[in-house]
């Protein structure tokens with residue numbers, strides 16, 4: 001700690017109004033009761049259809065049960081020092097058929113959650129879509145069908161009308177590229193297609209839907225607030241500076257970052273991406289007015305989810321032209337010797353990536369207001385670190401601290417970064433990985449539903465209270 005005049009300044013001191021918090025999503029935390037009126041989402045459906053695709057056969061019905069425990073959970077969230085908290089609304093809970101009738105029980109539930117957060121001085125950040133398409137809409141083609149864009153616009157407007165008087169930070173989508181990759185390219189989300197043309201259409205409709213919601217939000221001037229999108233950015237690093245590696249890395253950047261980043265923040269698609277989709281005959285069907293809609297309705301704020309970088313090298317083998325087109329036709333992934341890994345998840349840990357993203361936003365994206373909306377470390381069998389009733393997750397403290405140092409540096413260099421949210425608040429159910437990896441500041445015993453703050457939860461409480469740390 002250094003003395004700056006009379007004020008003691010920490011080595012990694014963040015601004016007074018920095019957002020400290022964590023992120024969650026409806027499907028992963030809420031749980032479902034028989035009488036709650038929720039409609040089915042693709043996750044409920046997929047689990048019923050193919051339970052063996054889920055780790056240990058555990059589906060989304062078995063969660064940390066926030067639907068029943070939110071009052072106590074929010075007290076704990078306050079206890080670990082959060083001033084902000086991200087949750088998503090479940091579209092199929094609020095509007096069970098995707099369009100039409102609103103479920104009053106859902107309205108009461110979300111109203112209570114928001115009120116409870118505000119009463120505890122925690123600002124809610126609401127995300128409208130976190131991978132959980134209502135099944136009724138998936139049955140008409142989901143994001144492949146333009147009608148889903150209209151249904152989403154109606155849903156967004158309904159949510160703004162219902163909760164907009166209390167909430168001023170909104171997000172249209174979390175990681176919109178994940179349903180594209182998982183559902184339409186690499187078979188890890190429903191509807192498990194491998195179809196690049198459909199993937200491009202789904203991605204395009206998602207961007208149009210986001211722009212529609214932003215337009216409505218600004219027309220309504222919801223709570224004089226801000227609306228953004230949350231993107232998982234994976235900075236792309238070439239194996240070498242030779243032209244072929246650089247070209248491969250640029251292509252990966254186009255597919256996995258700029259495909260959503262450019263239209264969301266700059267209002268236009270990158271030329272390189274347009275050329276590729278034209279070349280392969282997979283350009284999306286568009287409507288008159290879309291271009292202006294996307295151009296005129298860019299985000300106010302960007303959430304950045306960062307877990308891992310992407311290492312890329314030039315393609316070594318020519319892809320089979322008769323096989324289905326995949327982005328991988330343009331690059332090979334590359335395993336960097338000596339890389340640091342989170343072996344549990346199989347993800348590289350590269351803390352400087354978070355800085356590179358923030359500086360890229362500063363230099364190439366108008367220094368848009370941003371915050372780290374997810375960053376975190378999933379670990380298996382955490383109960384083996386239990387000592388004196390507390391999980392000693394020093395590895396997680398280390399992980400967060402090292403990333404925060406780079407966030408601090410980016411901020412000091414002028415990046416417009418306003419906060420840090422970890423994934424996640426309390427251990428929760430994760431898509432097909434179920435409870436394999438635990439990510440929370442708070443541990444949850446799924447059998448008893450008992451919650452205990454981990455060592456990292458105490459640590460983040462101190463960091464957020466002091467707005468920083470020394471070492």
Ligand code: BG6
Pocket residue numbers: 025028174175232305345374378423430431433437
């Ligand atoms: C993020 C998602 O990409 O990663 C979360 O927004 C997810 O929903 C998190 O849980 C961690 O990934 P996983 O697959 O290990 O749970």
